[in-house]
Amino acid sequence: MTKPESAGYDYDVVISGGGLAGSAAAILLARRGVRVALLERRSDPEAYKALCTHSIQFSADPVLDELGLLPALEKAGAVRSGARWYTRWGWIEPKEAPDGPGLPYSWNVRRSTLDPLLRSRAEQTPGVDLLLGHQVTGLVRDAGRTVGVRASTPQGEREIRARLVVGADGKDSAVAKHAGVAARQYENARFAYLAHFRDLPLHGGISHTWFLEPDMAYTFPNDDGVTVIAVVPDKKRLPAFREDLEGSFLAFVRALPEAPPIDAAERISKITGFVDYPLHSRKPAAPGVALIGDAALTGDPLWGVGCGWALQSAQWLTEAVAAAAAGRGDLDKSLALYARRHRRRLQGHQYLAADFATGRPFNPVERLMFSAAARDDAVARHMHRFANRLFGPLRFLNPVAVARAAAVNLKHRGPTAPPAHLSRTGS
Template structure:
């Protein structure tokens, strides 16, 4: 059972981090009756995350809809994120079924637009106090329970008490570290660099991803005609990249199949990246504390799922704990509900991503599914749903899906073998 606080609280919830996850959680909790303090270490209202895929996968569309952000995103020029993927078997090009609905989508939009937009939505929500310039320096704890935060502010040190403290402060979460939350790291055997280009046409005007085994690359069109172009090579190539970053980046892109014409485009950003970007998994709750977004789970950036999971985890938390944070339920039990949902929904994806982050080649099941998807529209749609995180790994690799992919490849092999009499003639 939840222990009563030894003293009163200033808010029902205090959230550290006013990025995607924190701002979304603030809105969704306040709409459900909680009083929320939303702390942001940066004072600039236009601050945003720089190193990002700038893509929100389709699994998060319902959260955007609940937040009321879809019209604002469309108005801001966000691009619906259709995609095609290159493999050694050719291009996988998901398309809607002739008589079926359109493929699910969310948006590609630069964080310089998205972050201020969602933060402003939080600031204007009744029940939310946005507190810029507040950097969490420690936690208020008693008998193993988190009761609030200590923050450095422009006016000096401040203590803010709450029924629940939420860490939405990224993979290097100060909240998680202060609480001693166990962290599991998975090595990433790739490094990554990205840059923004204007005037860079892409085939079909949609996102492109290259599976080069083990190297990777992607190009995502964004708002204002800006395309985010990223390369994620095996770390064995890092010494050569470091000798000439710009030359290596451009050469890598030029060598891609159906390479985007970067030499005729305008680069409008620096080439930025991360040499070491491990995958990270933390327990998402502790007494009086919850973690959302990258603070709870940081995936491999090559999949572009971080923004979507940030929004989803904020929604899962609000749905689970809002009544308890407003004093109408048991908080510990509510946190357990959130933790179970978080693990159930994301653990399988993270397991697969951590395995693929070793920079290995495709395994037999992946070869089966990717090759069939390049040859069959139904399998391509199935893969699109998985890449959009709308179906689980178990459903993606279900016996029915594997059997269909096998049948596709068998038909392909039969069609590729010439009839026996033609073989004899040619010989």
């Protein structure tokens, strides 16, 4: 076990949660000389999060590179995937510009592959102690700030003191709860179910998303020839799914425009999902506490942003607090810097996601941009970069982009009948 060097502290940082955010933060902090205890409540080192989109957006690629994971992902069979999106105006299919840079892509890899890989890397990093079977039950406080955690362990209760406690423990974060960091909640008018299929051919071998207003669906090709299919309907469909989950799931997928041929594929998992999944936002920092991943911000699963934002927030925290966490700076100022960066990078995305989670149809601006993207390669590329969270809503809706979309649509005037799928759903 790493020996403490600072009087009064067992570690510089205690991280609660050994998933993507926590493991990434542990690795990045330890590489900067920070002594880290990584607490994971589950005792199995191969444990993973099952309910996930199993996709990492391109915005997190620099983090994967810094972690040294890109060769390992390639070796594990992760799929570097493009995307196409169905709308009432047809398919949006981003294509590379003839003389421009390549398109961004997502890394699609199952969490059963990714989580143990990253957690193992954390355990092997000098300066990190991975403590399995440790669950935070409370915080240690001194003079109004957090200075450690209390945890249940296989050997009984334990107190671990540190300059900084990091909550990487998901949307129902125990660290946030014990620190008194309240969550702002946004209701979600949709529910979701997903399943894994093997040997399911997809057009172009890439990810697909269906915007059916208000219903949604997506497919992500993953490692080992497995494809994730998710349906994300409006809650008005919930009674039918409760009555016959498998029949409703399969019927929904079969009715999709250019539906993936699920009847010719092998389903290798149960159909799992959630009925109620509100979006949460919390202040990312408090005295002696930082929140990363879903503990700080839980997005709408239909956008597939959780894995990427978990990794990015771990990197942002590390860059802001590493020196102070090791006793070489002002921790409160460093935490404030992290909180500002987190809000600046993600607040706009979360605002749009929460608004769309109401189940409303596209608003006028969305109709403008989506319809133009289905008709124009440049607008499609612009949307693709935004969908990979490479920039925020203000840049997405900059005057030049909006003007181009308007010009594109002026060339395509005329009524567009809703697709048959929308007519059948009554949306």
